[in-house]
Every structure is written in C-alpha cells, then in structure tokens.
Amino acid sequence: MDLRTLRYFSAVVREGHFGRAAASLGIAQPPLTRQIQKLERDLGVSLLQRTRKKFEVTPAGRLLYERAGRLLDGADQTEADVRRAGTGETGRLVIGFVHSNTFTILPGAVARFRAAYPDVEMDLREMRHDNLVAGLENGGIDVGLLRPPVSSRALQAVTLIHEPFLALVWSGHRLAARRTVQLGQFASEPFVMYSRIGAPLIHTRVMEMCKRAGFAPRIAQYADQIDTVASFVAAGIGVALAPSTVTSFNMPSLRCLRIADRPAPLAMGVMWRTGNASGLVRNFTRVAREAAVVWRPLALLD
Amino acid sequence: MDLRTLRYFSAVVREGHFGRAAASLGIAQPPLTRQIQKLERDLGVSLLQRTRKKFEVTPAGRLLYERAGRLLDGADQTEADVRRAGTGETGRLVIGFVHSNTFTILPGAVARFRAAYPDVEMDLREMRHDNLVAGLENGGIDVGLLRPPVSSRALQAVTLIHEPFLALVWSGHRLAARRTVQLGQFASEPFVMYSRIGAPLIHTRVMEMCKRAGFAPRIAQYADQIDTVASFVAAGIGVALAPSTVTSFNMPSLRCLRIADRPAPLAMGVMWRTGNASGLVRNFTRVAREAAVVWRPLALLD
DNA sequence: TAAAAATACTCCATAGGTATTTTAT
DNA sequence: ATAAAATACCTATGGAGTATTTTTA
Numbered sequence: 068m069d070l071r072t073l074r075y076f077s078a079v080v081r082e083g084h085f086g087r088a089a090a091s092l093g094i095a096q097p098p099l100t101r102q103i104q105k106l107e108r109d110l111g112v113s114l115l116q117r118t119r120k121k122f123e124v125t126p127a128g129r130l131l132y133e134r135a136g137r138l139l140d141g142a143d144q145t146e147a148d149v150r151r152a153g154t155g156e157t158g159r160l161v162i163g164f165v166h167s168n169t170f171t172i173l174p175g176a177v178a179r180f181r182a183a184y185p186d187v188e189m190d191l192r193e194m195r196h197d198n199l200v201a202g203l204e205n206g207g208i209d210v211g212l213l214r215p216p217v218s219s220r221a222l223q224a225v226t227l228i229h230e231p232f233l234a235l236v237w238s239g240h241r242l243a244a245r246r247t248v249q250l251g252q253f254a255s256e257p258f259v260m261y262s263r264i265g266a267p268l269i270h271t272r273v274m275e276m277c278k279r280a281g282f283a284p285r286i287a288q289y290a291d292q293i294d295t296v297a298s299f300v301a302a303g304i305g306v307a308l309a310p311s312t313v314t315s316f317n318m319p320s321l322r323c324l325r326i327a328d329r330p331a332p333l334a335m336g337v338m339w340r341t342g343n344a345s346g347l348v349r350n351f352t353r354v355a356r357e358a359a360v361v362w363r364p365l366a367l368l369d
Numbered sequence: 370m371d372l373r374t375l376r377y378f379s380a381v382v383r384e385g386h387f388g389r390a391a392a393s394l395g396i397a398q399p400p401l402t403r404q405i406q407k408l409e410r411d412l413g414v415s416l417l418q419r420t421r422k423k424f425e426v427t428p429a430g431r432l433l434y435e436r437a438g439r440l441l442d443g444a445d446q447t448e449a450d451v452r453r454a455g456t457g458e459t460g461r462l463v464i465g466f467v468h469s470n471t472f473t474i475l476p477g478a479v480a481r482f483r484a485a486y487p488d489v490e491m492d493l494r495e496m497r498h499d500n501l502v503a504g505l506e507n508g509g510i511d512v513g514l515l516r517p518p519v520s521s522r523a524l525q526a527v528t529l530i531h532e533p534f535l536a537l538v539w540s541g542h543r544l545a546a547r548r549t550v551q552l553g554q555f556a557s558e559p560f561v562m563y564s565r566i567g568a569p570l571i572h573t574r575v576m577e578m579c580k581r582a583g584f585a586p587r588i589a590q591y592a593d594q595i596d597t598v599a600s601f602v603a604a605g606i607g608v609a610l611a612p613s614t615v616t617s618f619n620m621p622s623l624r625c626l627r628i629a630d631r632p633a634p635l636a637m638g639v640m641w642r643t644g645n646a647s648g649l650v651r652n653f654t655r656v657a658r659e660a661a662v663v664w665r666p667l668a669l670l671d
Numbered sequence: 672t673a674a675a676a677a678t679a680c681t682c683c684a685t686a687g688g689t690a691t692t693t694t695a696t
Numbered sequence: 697a698t699a700a701a702a703t704a705c706c707t708a709t710g711g712a713g714t715a716t717t718t719t720t721a
Contacts, residue, residue: 068448069371071711085676098712100677105710110448112455116645119676119719125647126461127454134447138440145436146370146412152429153414159428343418345427373686387701400687402702421701422695 068109070142073135075102076114080124080132151186155346159188162351163199164212165266166292170315171335172227173212175358180351187347196267203340210348212355214268215336222338225352227359229332230310232276235259235300238320247325250280250308257287257305265291269333273308276330297321370411372444375437377404378416382426382434453488457648461490464653465501466514467568468594472617473637474529475514477660482653489649498569505642512650514657516570517638524640527654529661531634532612534578537561537602540622549627552582552610559589559607567593571635575610578632599623 078088079099089099107114114128124132151157164173177189194202194211202208204221215224234248242248261269277284287305290296293312300307301321310333313323337355339348380390381401391398409416416430426434453459466475479491496504496513504510506523517526536550544550563571579586589607592598595614602609603623612635615625639657641650 068444069373071371086674094711095713096676097678097714102711104677110451110455112451113647114451117676118721120721121675125455125645126649127451127647130454130460131447131451134443134450138443138447141436141440141443142370145433145440148436149412149414149416149429149433152432153412153416153427158432343427345415345429347428388699396686397688398701399689399703404686406702419701420695421693423700 068106070139072102072106073131073139075099076106076128077132077135077139079103079115080128153346155187155348155350156184157186158345158347159190160347160351161190161192161207161209162212163192163194163202163208163210165196165199165214166193167214167266167310167312167335168212169193170293170312171230172355172358172362175362176212176351176355179358180354183354184350187350195265197264203338206340206343209343209345210337210339210351212335212337215334215338217338221341223341223344224336224338225356226334226336227355228335228362230312230335231332232272232308232326232330233311233313234324234326235297235307235309235313236322236324237301237303238322239303240306240322242324243322245324247327249327250276250330251282253277253284253306253308254280254282255285258284259288259290259296259299259305259307260284260286261296261309262289262291269310272330272333276308276328280328370408372441374404374408375433375441377401378408378430379434379437379441381405381417382430455648457489457650457652458486459488460647460649461492462649462653463492463494463509463511464514465494465496465504465510465512467498467501467516468495469516469568469612469614469637470514471495472595472614473532474657474660474664477664478514478653478657481660482656485656486652489652497567499566505640508642508645511641511645511647512653513640514637515640517636517640519640523643525643525646526638526640527658528636528638529657530637530664532614532637533634534574534610534628534632535613535615536626536628537599537609537611537615538624538626539603539605540624541605542608542624544626545624547626549629552578552628552630552632553584555579555586555608556582556584557587560586561590561592561598561601561607561609562586562588563598563611564591564593571612574632574635578610578630582630 075088075092078092079085082088082091085099086096089096092099103115112127113125114131115122116125148157162177177191180187181189192208194208196213199208199211199213200217200219200222203211204219212227215226217224234250234253236243242252261273263270274284288299290299293309294316296307296309297313297316297318299305301318303320308326311323313321337352339352377390377394380394381387384390384393387401387405388398391401394401405417414429415427416433417424418427450459464479479493482489483491494510496510498515501510501513501515502519502521502524505513506521514529517528519526536552536555538545544554563575565572576586590601592601595611596618598609598611599615599618599620601607603620605622610628613625615623639654641654
C-alpha cells in the first residue's frame with residue numbers, strides 16, 4: 068500500500084468510473100484497473116463490488132476511501148511544509164549576537180527578516196563573543212552576529228560592515244577641539260579599555276594600535292560594551308579608541324576624533340556552523356547582507 | 370514521495386546510520402543512500418547534512434521525520450483497519466428479520482455474532498417480508514432472516530432451519546384430545562389465517578395444503594404473526610395451521626396436533642444481495658448457520 | 672448495440688543487488 | 697587503518713501503454 072495506489076483508489080471512488088478516474092490521474096484505464104486489483108490482493112480485501120459494467124464500493128472500500136483521503140491530505144501538507152522548511156520560510160532560528168550589533172545592523176536585519184519570513188520564529192540572544200562562538204560550534208545557536216575573524220574551522224563567516232576606529236575624549240580634554248589626532252598623542256593618556264573577556268577582538272586591536280604607535284596604554288578602566296566605554300570617556304575617566312558606532316550616542320560631553328594613523332576598520336559579520344547552511348540560515352544571512360548594504364553609519368564628524 | 374521512501378528516511382534518522390538503517394529495512398546500503406538522495410532531489414530540500422563518514426539532520430529533515438512517523442502510523446493503522454473491515458470484524462451490519470424469527474434462530478444468532486464480533490455494530494430491524502425483500506434489493510438492509518424462496522435474481526439465500534406445520538385447536542375443541550389430525554377433518558372449521566400481506570409464504574402454503582386436502586378454508590379471522598394466531602386459536606375463534614414454533618408459547622387453552630398428511634415443513638433462511646457478500650455478511654451468515662445447527666425446536670408433542 | 676471493465680502483451684523506468692571507490696576519523 | 701557513505705554498473709520487478717476481449721445495461 069503506497070500513496071500512489073491510494074491516490075488511484077481515491078480517484079476511482081470519487082469518479083465512480085475507472086475511465087474517468089484514469090483520465091483525471093493522467094494514466095490509461097487498464098493500469099488503473101490492475102492497480103486496484105493489486106491493492107485488493109495485497110490487502111486481502113474486496114474494496115469494490117464489480118460487474119463488468121459498473122461497481123459499487125464495499126464497506127471496507129468506504130473505510131479505505133475515507134482514511135486514504137486523510138492520509139493523502141496529510142502527505143501533501145507534509146510535502147509542502149518540508150519544502151517551505153527547506154527554503155527557510157518556516158521554522159525556528161536561534162540568533163546570537165554580541166552587544167555591538169545593538170547599534171548597527173541588528174535592528175535592520177531583524178526587521179527585514181521578520182517582514183520577509185513572518186512564519187519563522189526568531190530567538191534573539193545577546194551573548195558574549197566567546198559563548199557565542201561556542202554556541203555556534205555546538206549547535207545551540209544557529210547563526211551569530213559577531214566580529215570576525217574567528218579561528219574555528221567549523222564556522223563560516225560573511226563580513227557585513229566595516230566600522231572605522233575613532234578616538235574618544237571628553238569635552239574638557241586638551242584635544243577636544245581637534246578634528247583629528249595622532250595615536251601617539253594618546254601615549255601618556257589614561258585609557259578606558261575594552262575588556263579582554265567582553266570584547267577580545269577590540270581589546271586586541273586597540274593594544275596592537277597602541278603598540279604600533281610606540282606605546283603601551285595605561286589602562287584606567289575596563290568596560291565591556293561600547294556604551295559603557297563612551298559614558299566613561301564622557302565622564303572624563305580617560306580616552307578610548309572605539310568603532311564609529313559611538314556616533315550613535317548623543318552624549319554632550321563626548322568628542323569623537325578621526326585617527327590620522329587610519330587603523331584598519333573593525334568588521335562585523337554573520338557566522339554559522341559549516342554544514343548548517345539550512346534555508347533559515349541562508350535566508351537570514353542574505354537578509355543581513357541586504358541590511359548591511361543599506362546601513363549607513365552616522366555622519367563621521369563631517 | 371511515497372510511503373516506502375518515508376519508511377526509509379525514518380529508518381535512517383532513527384538509526385543515525387545508513388548501514389544499520391538498511392539492515393533494519395532488509396535492503397542493502399547503496400539503494401538506501403540513493404533513495405534518500407532522490408527524496409531530497411524530489412523535495413528540493415536538504416534533509417541530511419552529510420560528511421562521507423556521518424551526517425546530521427537538518428531542520429527540514431527533523432520536520433519530515435516527525436511528520437513521516439505520523440503518516441506511517443496512520444497508514445499502518447488504516448491498513449489494519451481495512452483488513453479487519455474486509456474480514457468483517459468491524460463495521461456496521463443492518464439485519465432485517467421477519468417476526469417469526471423472534472422465537473427461532475434470531476436470539477441465538479445475534480448472541481453468537483455479538484460474542485464473536487464485538488466490534489461490529491448491529492442494527493436489528495423487524496420488518497414485513499415484502500419490505501425486507503425490497504430493503505435487501507436496494508441495499509438498505511445488508512442481510513435478512515426470512516422465509517425462502519424469494520423470486521429475486523438479485524438475492525442469494527441459505528436455508529437455516531425447517532419447521533414442520535402443526536394443527537392448532539383450542540382446548541375445548543372436539544379434536545383437542547387427539548394427538549394427530551387429518552387435514553380433511555378441518556374442512557368445515559373456521560380458520561385463523563396468516564394474512565397475505567403479513568406472511569405471504571405461510572398464507573400460500575396453508576391455502577395449498579387445504580386445497581390438496583380437498584377444501585377451501587373458511588376464514589374467520591386474519592392475523593399477521595404466529596403469537597397472534599396462537600392467541601386467537603386459544604380464544605376459540607378457530608383452528609389454524611402454523612409452524613412448530615408455536616410450541617414456544619405456554620398457552621393453557623392451546624392444543625398443538627400433528628398433521629397426518631405430513632406437509633412439507635416451512636423453511637427459514639438468511640438472504641443477502643448477490644455481490645454484497647462482504648465479510649460482515651459472510652460472517653453473519655456463517656454464525657447464523659452455526660446457531661441453526663444447535664437450534665432445537667421445542668419438544669414436538671412427544 | 673454501445674460502453675465499460677478486464678485481459679494479453681510489450682516496453683522501459685527504476686528499485687535493488689554486488690563490487691568498488693572515496694574520505695573522515 | 698578502518699569504517700562509513702558514495703559511486704558504478706547490472707539485473708529484474710512491476711508499472712504503464714496499446715490492442716483486444718468480454719459483458720451487461
């Protein structure tokens with residue numbers, strides 16, 4: 068008993084006529100006759116009470132007709148649902164993101180994805196970089212928004228946007244009136260520094276930049292997130308180097324300066340486990356790229 | 370997408386291993402691999418994320434696995450139910466019967482059938498002979514207990530029991546002390562007669578018997594059913610010829626006499642529409658025959 | 672007599688088998 | 697090195713087509 072045979076039998080009962088049923092199925096009448104005979108043999112049950120000219124449906128046949136209809140509907144529905152799931156139009160997507168995204172592509176990407184795939188359930192989780200990488204690797208997180216590069220062969224990444232570094236000082240700082248600074252001018256300044264745990268990538272980058280400029284920063288305060296860094300700087304605790312996203316904040320006592328050394332910008336990307344490129348992940352990645360294209364960093368100190 | 374393929378896919382997911390799945394399905398591993406690949410092609414969906422060594426199930430695959438399980442369970446259940454319906458172990462059976470059965474095989478047949486097929490719903494309908502024949506012909510009644518012969522090519526019959534005719538007189542009758550009568554002795558008696566409508570077969574038989582004995586009966590009263598006939602006779606309204614079932618009644622003023630002419634007995638049979646020999650009908654017929662075999666007419670005036 | 676199902680036969684698509692290759696652990 | 701999936705190639709079952717027969721309404 069397979070679905071094709073059930074379709075055949077359903078057609079015969081529905082049409083009440085082998086010839087018309089065969090036509091509606093797009094096959095010839097003799098194979099249809101044979102398939103129904105075979106079905107009856109296989110089940111060991113008489114489904115149709117025949118004469119050479121017509122037939123009527125036995126009680127067992129009526130039962131099968133009723134059940135077959137439900138089974139076929141269920142199979143069709145399943146096929147459609149699986150197709151949709153395969154294209155990522157439905158299902159559940161666990162999205163991990165590091166805090167920095169809050170002010171960049173996350174809102175746009177989520178809004179676009181929700182609009183494009185309303186049937187996908189999104190589970191958004193803000194996480195620390197290291198936990199996010201682990202989550203992606205062990206499958207707890209389907210897709211992550213975090214800063215590449217990540218040294219994990221198991222993960223694949225696409226870079227979405229680049230954010231230049233800016234130098235931050237408070238409005239009372241001696242350099243506050245400048246539009247551009249040399250990193251060397253910060254050599255003896257107290258630093259508000261991204262923590263190694265909360266933002267290892269930025270931490271490393273800032274340390275490198277300082278080293279390249281010829282000094283080791285004196286760290287007055289650690290902070291995990293860009294908004295905390297900005298508020299500490301605005302409070303006069305120290306200077307900082309931070310991605311241009313800081314311009315999203317409206318902090319009167321904060322000044323953002325261009326860096327004459329032009330350090331390489333920070334990247335933000337979308338990552339997923341190699342081999343988990345399901346429709347959901349592919350779709351989210353695509354939508355995130357679209358969101359990144361139209362994303363405009365706020366005016367960079369024009 | 371057919372049931373076989375779904376069984377294959379379910380086995381692969383359940384076992385987590387193509388080789389073991391193939392073994393559990395009783396096929397070789399390569400065809401299983403190919404069938405899963407074909408299923409993915411047909412659906413246009415990646416169900417398993419493979420390496421050459423192992424695989425994991427994609428979200429779409431998990432969805433299909435879950436749905437396939439339900440579909441397969443439903444199909445198996447349907448197959449079992451249809452088989453049962455085909456053997457007549459389940460379903461609904463409309464049984465028509467003429468009143469005479471009330472005192473003969475009906476109780477035994479129904480009790481046995483209920484015991485043997487507890488899942489069959491019985492719809493018992495007492496009907497007049499003519500309506501029962503019509504009901505059998507048009508399909509409203511599945512199986513009937515009535516007196517053959519019936520001149521309808523559309524119906525098939527099996528005779529269950531034979532009931533000898535007895536002569537009935539009231540206890541004050543001049544022949545009441547006899548054990549045997551000649552039909553000719555009733556020539557001038559008033560008759561309680563089965564009506565032509567209610568019991569056409571017995572009516573005809575009684576008229577024939579009288580004619581053969583050389584007289585036309587003087588009909589004092591008509592009655593439709595054996596119990597009515599018996600009570601009229603017991604009331605002294607007239608004599609009657611009736612099947613031996615009358616001995617089922619405990620009527621003090623009723624005498625049942627043997628008929629020396631030994632008329633052919635009346636038959637009672639089970640009938641069904643030719644070509645409606647469904648499992649239900651076959652089973653009922655068989656059980657009715659079994660009931661008839663053990664049926665013992667009450668002591669015939671020993 | 673006409674129309675419908677059943678049968679006879681032929682063909683080919685495809686499921687399944689065996690042998691072998693590839694690759695990940 | 698081993699074990700697991702994939703591939704190559706072959707066979708044969710059986711599903712579908714055409715032509716024809718049978719039957720009954």
